[in-house]
Amino acid sequence: MRKTAQLRLSLLILVACAGPETITNSNGNVQTDSTDKVQIMLLGTFHFNQFHNAGNPASNFFSEQRQQEIAEVNQALKAFAPDMIMIEREPKTQATHDSLYQLYLNGELNPEEVENGAGEVYQLAFKLAKSLGQEKLHCVDYNESTSQGLLSSGDNIEVFQNGLQHFQQTTRGATSKFMEGQTTFMEFLYFMNKPEIVQLSHQQFYNLPAYVQNGSFKSYEGLNRSTIDTTQIGAEFIALFYERNLKIYSNILNAQVKHKGKRILLIMGQTHIGVLQNIIKNNPNYEIVSTNLYLKEKEV
Structure with missing residues (x-):
């Protein structure tokens, strides 16, 4: 009886000292922490660069007014305090985006001078990550032959x-x-x-x-x-669309496990958001945070 009690005490001490490491429970669920869920906020965007028009003040996203508006969005998102920012780029381009982001941090890359620099990757992800002091962004897209007009x-x-x-x-x-x-x-x-x-x-x-x-x-x-x-x-x-998003979901999970993020901001085209929400909400290790709790409530 005494040996059994001592064994149980030893096990309790081991569990207490284990900390928030990634574990697998008896149901086979990967858990990043025994008590806390991973919080994820899904920001649905349009692809800014497809709307940018330098010749039109209202759609010139590098204008002083539009840059101020983008800064306001990033300030609102910063309140969520994400420790990982995931973007709609494929993991195979991670090294490229690591290099681009490093140039941006060093002041050697001007988004106005690069292709798609008016897009959400540069205008939201790069700027927000820099303001949070983060070393990198995380590419989680999976790009297949899908088109809304297919x-x-x-x-x-x-x-x-x-x-x-x-x-x-x-x-x-x-x-x-x-x-x-x-x-x-x-x-x-x-x-x-x-x-x-x-x-x-x-x-x-x-x-x-x-x-x-x-x-x-x-x-x-x-x-x-x-x-x-x-x-x-x-x-x-x-x-076709669902399979693509399942693979994006898999990329999200694996990036989170690798880098042990606890508060994730995913920036993705708006048509991805509904299906990803439906998939993620069935993962007991994740909690979805409403984006519009952080964006200012204004009607269009």
Whole structure:
């Protein structure tokens, strides 16, 4: 009896001294800490560089006004105090982005002079990471042959197309106001990350396509056409998008385990947010933090 008690005491001491290391519990779940969950905030963005127009003051994202707005967004995000910032770039480009970020830290890289420098990677991720004193960003994207315009024909294609039209009508006004300079970066990002807008884009690309059968894709470039069942073309469309996001999710998990982050900010195109939220919320080791708790509440 005494030996058993001593053994139990020894085990308790070992557990107490183990600290917040990565462990695997009896259910096979990887846990980064025995008590605390990894907090993750998913910021859905548009790709700034696709809208940037140096010839138009409202859409010149390097203008004094727009740079001030971007600084306000970064200050709001800084309050979350992320210890890892993940970006929509593939892990195979990590070394490249490490080099670019180091040049930026050293004052040797001006985003205004590089390709896609007006984009969210430079304007949000680089600037925020520097202000937080972080040594690197983390590339977690998985880029496959997916396109929102890939589904082009089939039975009930009008269900998908009508949904797309509704989605575009819902967001077009907000986008126009932003591009005309009537709303700020903060206001537009707040709008894009509202739960109902995230849900609307999620429904458009992960639900409505299932209505479409007996059709085809606009392009099969980069795809193995022989493996695609065109009688279930809508489901195939969803599967392509879902598989990509599953692989992004896997990259998130592995980057977190490697670098032991506890507060993650993921900056990703808005159409990724709904599906990633659905996947992550089923991981008992993670807690999703609402982005709009940090972005200032302003309506577009």
